[in-house]
Amino acid sequence: MSAVTTARKSPSNATFNNKEKPQEVRKANIVAAKAVADAIRTSLGPKGMDKMIKTKDGKVIISNDGHTILKHMAVLHPVAKMLVDLSGAQDVEAGDGTTSVVVLAGALLGAAQKLLSKGIHPTIVAESFQRAAQRSSEILKGMSHEISLEDRETLIKAATTSLSSKIVSQHSSLLGPIAVDSVLKVANRQDHSVDLNDIRLIKKVGGTIDATEIVDGVVLTQNVIKSAGGPTRVERARIGLIQFCLSPPKPDMENNIVVNDYRQMDKILKEERMYLLNICKRIRKAKCNVLLIQKSILRDAVNDLALHFLSKMHILVIKNVERDEIEFLAKSLGCQPIADVQSFSESRLGFADLVEEIDSDGSRVTEITGIKNVSHPTVSIVCRGANQQILDESERSIHDALCVIRCLVKQPALIAGGGAPEIEVSRQLLKEVHSMSGVEQLCFQEFALALEVIPTTLAENAGLNPIDLVTDLRNKHEKGETETGISIRRLGATNSYQEHVLQPALVNISAITLASETVKSILRIDDIQFAR
Numbered sequence: 001m002s003a004v005t006t007a008r009k010s011p012s013n014a015t016f017n018n019k020e021k022p023q024e025v026r027k028a029n030i031v032a033a034k035a036v037a038d039a040i041r042t043s044l045g046p047k048g049m050d051k052m053i054k055t056k057d058g059k060v061i062i063s064n065d066g067h068t069i070l071k072h073m074a075v076l077h078p079v080a081k082m083l084v085d086l087s088g089a090q091d092v093e094a095g096d097g098t099t100s101v102v103v104l105a106g107a108l109l110g111a112a113q114k115l116l117s118k119g120i121h122p123t124i125v126a127e128s129f130q131r132a133a134q135r136s137s138e139i140l141k142g143m144s145h146e147i148s149l150e151d152r153e154t155l156i157k158a159a160t161t162s163l164s165s166k167i168v169s170q171h172s173s174l175l176g177p178i179a180v181d182s183v184l185k186v187a188n189r190q191d192h193s194v195d196l197n198d199i200r201l202i203k204k205v206g207g208t209i210d211a212t213e214i215v216d217g218v219v220l221t222q223n224v225i226k227s228a229g230g231p232t233r234v235e236r237a238r239i240g241l242i243q244f245c246l247s248p249p250k251p252d253m254e255n256n257i258v259v260n261d262y263r264q265m266d267k268i269l270k271e272e273r274m275y276l277l278n279i280c281k282r283i284r285k286a287k288c289n290v291l292l293i294q295k296s297i298l299r300d301a302v303n304d305l306a307l308h309f310l311s312k313m314h315i316l317v318i319k320n321v322e323r324d325e326i327e328f329l330a331k332s333l334g335c336q337p338i339a340d341v342q343s344f345s346e347s348r349l350g351f352a353d354l355v356e357e358i359d360s361d362g363s364r365v366t367e368i369t370g371i372k373n374v375s376h377p378t379v380s381i382v383c384r385g386a387n388q389q390i391l392d393e394s395e396r397s398i399h400d401a402l403c404v405i406r407c408l409v410k411q412p413a414l415i416a417g418g419g420a421p422e423i424e425v426s427r428q429l430l431k432e433v434h435s436m437s438g439v440e441q442l443c444f445q446e447f448a449l450a451l452e453v454i455p456t457t458l459a460e461n462a463g464l465n466p467i468d469l470v471t472d473l474r475n476k477h478e479k480g481e482t483e484t485g486i487s488i489r490r491l492g493a494t495n496s497y498q499e500h501v502l503q504p505a506l507v508n509i510s511a512i513t514l515a516s517e518t519v520k521s522i523l524r525i526d527d528i529q530f531a532r
Contacts (some may be wrong), residue, residue: 006438022526026122029522032077036084039073040066044099044454046165046488049460062389064165066099067091067106067138069078079522086518090510095403096162097507105515107453111329111446112523120439123362128443128522133516135432136425136451137509143414143424143482144505145497149189155180155408157500159401161417164501166397167390171209175394178214180377187409194406199424200328201398203391207384212394217352218332219380220292222318224357224366228304230311233356237368238349240288241321241329243339246279248272250299251297260349263339276316279341280309286346290355293319294326294337299452316355318366332373333376407504416496417503418485419455423473426451451512458486 042049043064053061053072063069070084083102090101108129115125147154159179163172186198202219224232259265285289291310295302301319302310310317321329326337335350353370365382379397385391408414415421429448433441451471459466469486472493475486485496496502 005083015459023116025525025527026116026523028112029079029525029528030113032080033083033109033522034068034106036073036075036080037102038110040069040099041103041106041283041457042461043069044103044165045458045461046169048099048165050167060389061392062167063393063396064099064167065400066102068396070098070102078528079525080194082518082522086514089514090428091403093514094407094507094510096400096407096503097511100507101511102517103453103457104451104511105518107450108447108515108519109522111450112519115443115446115493118442120442122523122526124439125443126523129447129516129519131440132429132444132447133512135429136512139326139425140415140421140426140505140509140512141413143421144415147408147412147414149184149187149409149412152177152180152184154414154502155184155405157422158404158408158414158502158504161500161502162401162404163397166393166400168209168394168397171212171227171394173399174210175212175401178212178381179398180405181404182381183402183409184216185379186377187406189409192410194409196399196402196406197328198331198376199402200378200380201383201395201505202365202380203383203395204363204365205385205388205391207360207386209383209385210400211360211384211388211395213382215367215369215380215382217367217371217380218329218378219382220318220321220366220368221322222366223364225302225307225317227318228307228311230307231314231316233354234289234316235354237290237316237352237355238286238346239290239292239333239335239352239355239368240283240286241292241294241333241335242344243294243325243326243337244341245296245299246276246293246302246310246394247300248275271504276306277309278416280306280313282313282341282344283310283315284313286344286349288344288346288349289314290316290352290366291318292321295320295322297371326409328378330374332374333368334373334375402505404507407506411504411506413505414502415503415508416483418487418496418499419458419473420477420483420485420496421508422451422454423470423477423485424482427474455486462486462488462491464491 005341042465048064050062051069052065067087070087075081075084083105084151087098087102112125116122156176159176160172163169163175180531182199183194187194202221226232239279295301330337333350336348338344338348351372352368357364357366381392383391385394426448429444436444455470455473456466459469473484476493483495483497484493487494487499
């Protein structure tokens with residue numbers, strides 16, 4: 001009997017000792033993650049290719065921004081989704097380098113796979129990679145150049161480098177200064193912080209990217225209402241931002257009012273007229289001459305009778321202001337949103353020199369300039385382009401440039417671009433490997449070699465020979481030329497800092513740190529279970 005029991009137990013012990021399943025799961029996870037990295041690898045660098053994405057609703061997106069591509073990709077594997085989240089985390093932290101971080105994570109997973117095949121435990125690999133990433137951050141900080149936020153020219157060079165890999169790269173001399181001036185205007189230099197919600201990007205189809213401009217004031221996409229003959233231009237404006245409707249109240253959906261006498265009908269119309277006239281008089285009494293009305297879904301935000309009264313009082317009216325614009329407008333105009341007509345008073349108004357509707361390149365916008373008493377500065381950028389795809393991509397490009405300058409406000413340090421930092425970190429780590437022993441030596445060595453994926457990919461995407469170029473870079477870095485990177489203009493290795501190929505140190509530090517953390521998470525997974 002005991003022999004039978006032993007025979008029955010042995011398969012369960014064999015299952016418990018079976019190490020093949022975790023290895024297979026880990027291998028499948030690495031393959032899935034590397035597939036995502038390979039999909040966007042060709043988009044890296046100034047000569048990177050663009051991807052065309054067709055969304056569920058038939059919208060077409062053309063972009064080479066890593067986060068935009070991954071966000072719209074139909075990724076099903078849970079580990080592959082971790083790389084999409086990694087790109088999103090880099091976008092939040094640094095705003096740039098969203099393609100680099102995923103390519104780097106793919107290379108580190110490839111390095112980890114080699115180490116796992118040698119029988120090294122995944123936890124040891126993951127922890128060694130984290131230590132290597134920490135050491136890489138120290139090396140990057142050591143080779144960075146401290147800059148001053150007053151040095152506008154250097155900031156423009158950093159923004160131009162970010163824009164050089166985009167469709168709008170030929171307009172970087174225009175968009176770079178716009179990004180720098182916008183961020184410096186809204187930056188809080190004491191806290192080293194920038195809230196990009198204070199910079200509003202407005203897209204208008206018509207004209208070319210050359211017509212993109214920064215407006216010192218507020219730009220509204222909504223047009224001035226002219227149907228009642230009201231003013232379209234107001235000087236010395238007193239602006240009211242209202243959240244109530246200028247139309248008669250309506251009964252509930254289920255209720256009906258039956259009127260069977262024309263005198264009752266006349267009385268209702270008279271009451272409506274008096275109701276609206278009293279509201280308009282209240283607005284006029286507060287000396288308001290520009291009215292911004294929030295969009296309403298329950299009833300008309302403003303009706304024709306109210307518009308007639310307001311035009312007689314020479315009040316300029318703009319309706320259908322979106323709910324999510326209210327906070328920005330209140331900050332920008334120095335006014336307070338008014339939810340009830342009883343609280344409408346002069347103290348809640350905003351003041352500006354001029355409000356007018358302007359026509360440029362076939363589209364109309366309303367500009368509010370010369371705003372007074374603003375405690376919180378904001379900026380509006382009007383983007384123009386021939387079609388919606390170009391507009392969307394120019395908006396994403398400007399956003400990346402804004403994020404680069406935001407990084408420099410957070411940590412005012414620049415490093416050379418063009419793969420120079422990765423080669424230098426790789427070289428220094430490979431030197432330090434000789435002083436280590438055991439498994440850690442192998443892990444650091446593979447980590448250092450994996451970093452070379454960035455210069456290799458830059459060379460491949462530019463149509464250059466990656467082996468010759470990376471070898472040349474290694475030689476020059478060994479001779480002490482630590483800022484030598486790949487120059488697409490000169491088609492070879494040259495000093496990236498002197499070529500003005502600059503990027504914030506925070507972008508590289510963040511990319512290496514986040515990539516190593518994601519690789520650690522993936523390596524620690526040994527099984528995937530599906531919930532009911």
